[in-house]
Amino acid sequence: MQRTTCLRVQAFERNTTGRDFVVGDIHGCFGKLQERLDELRFNPQCDRLFSVGDLIDRGPMSRDVLNWVDEPWFFPVCGNHERMAIGVVSGRVDHELYAQNGGGWFFELPESRRVTIAEVLSTLPLAIEVDHPSGKVAIVHADVVGMDWPTFKSLVADAATGKIGGEAVNSLIAGTVWSRDRINQVSLAGVPGVDWVVTGHTPARSPFALGNVVDIDTGAFATGNLTVLDLSALPSVERIRAN
Ligand SMILES: [Mn+2]
Numbered sequence: 360m361q362r363t364t365c366l367r368v369q370a371f372e373r374n375t376t377g378r379d380f381v382v383g384d385i386h387g388c389f390g391k392l393q394e395r396l397d398e399l400r401f402n403p404q405c406d407r408l409f410s411v412g413d414l415i416d417r418g419p420m421s422r423d424v425l426n427w428v429d430e431p432w433f434f435p436v437c438g439n440h441e442r443m444a445i446g447v448v449s450g451r452v453d454h455e456l457y458a459q460n461g462g463g464w465f466f467e468l469p470e471s472r473r474v475t476i477a478e479v480l481s482t483l484p485l486a487i488e489v490d491h492p493s494g495k496v497a498i499v500h501a502d503v504v505g506m507d508w509p510t511f512k513s514l515v516a517d518a519a520t521g522k523i524g525g526e527a528v529n530s531l532i533a534g535t536v537w538s539r540d541r542i543n544q545v546s547l548a549g550v551p552g553v554d555w556v557v558t559g560h561t562p563a564r565s566p567f568a569l570g571n572v573v574d575i576d577t578g579a580f581a582t583g584n585l586t587v588l589d590l591s592a593l594p595s596v597e598r599i600r601a602n
Pocket residue numbers: 384413438439440500536559560561
């Protein structure tokens with residue numbers, strides 16, 4: 360089942376019975392995640408937990424990843440670390456490079472287990488869109504680069520059907536899971552065509568908003584601080600303002 364990785368945007372209708380949360384880069388800190396969910400009295404019957412990806416590597420419990428991905432209330436997008444694990448199995452990514460980036464745990468697993476994990480991670484969407492009282496919320500790992508949200512969605516659809524291919528698709532995926540340009544440039548321009556874009560990938564002390572783009576990666580594997588944000592709190596995230 361080596362399908363083309365992640366080329367879809369998964370859409371979710373409004374949750375009329377429970378709460379919607381999104382968690383920052385977990386990086387194997389699933390124990391910490393469970394603690395946060397307990398504190399929030401997360402109800403798996405009606406609440407949903409979205410994730411900005413980077414479930415694995417660096418932290419202590421990466422090998423538990425599939426237990427979480429299998430939960431019917433847990434909805435992650437694909438991060439650059441998932442891409443690396445998939446790439447190691449398909450031979451696109453150098454083992455050494457992945458090990459240096461926290462992927463050492465992966466090589467301690469039997470090959471059949473690595474293949475299974477890569478297959479499941481290959482089904483994660485590149486992006487998620489959630490209808491929520493806070494507005495239409497997009498979730499990607501790193502950024503929506505240089506385009507509005509409707510254009511992004513149609514490009515992903517064109518990539519999935521093969522209408523665009525090669526370098527165009529590679530750069531679409533790479534930008535979405537790797538880019539730090541918006542944060543490095545402190546760009547307040549935001550992403551038009553959607554109310555919020557929630558991302559991870561670049562650790563900060565606390566969540567912050569650049570325009571409508573909110574980074575919730577608080578570097579859990581290094582700091583112990585794993586952000587789980589109720590989407591209802593998006594409007595109160597600290598806004599970076601122009602100097
Ligand atoms: Mn990342």
